[in-house]
Amino acid sequence: MPAPRPASDRQIVLRLPRHTLKIAGIAFVAGLLLFLLVWATGRKDDFYKASPAQPAAGAQADDNIQPLPAPLPAQDGASDMPQAKPPEETPTLVETAPPAPPAPTPLPEDAVPGAPGAAPANAAAAAGGDRPVPMQGQMPPPRYPAAALRRGDAGDVVVRVDVDAAGNPGGVTLVQRSGSRDLDRAAMEAVRHWRFHPAQRNGQPIAGSLDIPFEFKPAQ
Structure with a gap:
C-alpha cells in the first residue's frame, strides 16, 4: 500500500459555482471600463489645460520687448518731410468811395475885380469901398454837377450879384457863360x-x- 503524499504536494482545487464566476467576470469588465473612462476623461481635461510653461514664456517675451523712443519735439521734425505751407491769404476787395468832385475855384483877382479869392484878410478894412465884399467863411463853393462831371464839362463862369445895404444877395445874373447849363446854374x-x-x-x-x-475844371 503506497504511502500518503505530504500536504505541500497536494493540489487544492477551489470549485466555485458558475453564477459566482459570471458575477466576478462582469465586475472585472465593469471595473476595466470604468478605468478606461476615467483615463480617457483625464486625457481630455489635460488636452485643454494650458501648459504651466506658457505663462513663463509669455512673461519672458514681454521682458524682451523694448519701449518705443519718446516722440521728437514739434520743431525737430524730419528733414526729409516737406514743411507744411501756411494757408495763402485771399486778398480782400475793399470798396472805396469815389473821390469827391473838385470844387470850382474862383478866378484870380486880376481877372475880375471883386473875386471871392481876392477878399482881403481884414474884411472890415475892405468894406469901405464902393462895391460889396464877400465875407470870409460865408462863401461856400459851388458843387460840381454830377452830370457835367460825367460828361467832362469844364469852363469859366462869371455871375453878377446885387447886394443890398444889409449885405444880403439879391438878383443873380450871368455875365459870362461856360457853355454848360449845369455849370452856369451851379455857380x-x-x-x-x-x-x-x-x-x-x-x-x-x-x-x-x-x-x-x-x-470849373474836372480833376485829372
Whole structure:
C-alpha cells in the first residue's frame, strides 16, 4: 500500500459555482471600463489645460520687448518731410468811395475885380469901398454837377450879384457863360448863399453889385 503524499504536494482545487464566476467576470469588465473612462476623461481635461510653461514664456517675451523712443519735439521734425505751407491769404476787395468832385475855384483877382479869392484878410478894412465884399467863411463853393462831371464839362463862369445895404444877395445874373447849363446854374446857386459886406458911401452902407468869376475844371 503506497504511502500518503505530504500536504505541500497536494493540489487544492477551489470549485466555485458558475453564477459566482459570471458575477466576478462582469465586475472585472465593469471595473476595466470604468478605468478606461476615467483615463480617457483625464486625457481630455489635460488636452485643454494650458501648459504651466506658457505663462513663463509669455512673461519672458514681454521682458524682451523694448519701449518705443519718446516722440521728437514739434520743431525737430524730419528733414526729409516737406514743411507744411501756411494757408495763402485771399486778398480782400475793399470798396472805396469815389473821390469827391473838385470844387470850382474862383478866378484870380486880376481877372475880375471883386473875386471871392481876392477878399482881403481884414474884411472890415475892405468894406469901405464902393462895391460889396464877400465875407470870409460865408462863401461856400459851388458843387460840381454830377452830370457835367460825367460828361467832362469844364469852363469859366462869371455871375453878377446885387447886394443890398444889409449885405444880403439879391438878383443873380450871368455875365459870362461856360457853355454848360449845369455849370452856369451851379455857380448862380452858390452865390445866392453867400454873405457880403455892403458897399459904402460916405461911411454909410449902400446897395451895390459885384461880378464873381468861377472856374470849373474836372480833376485829372
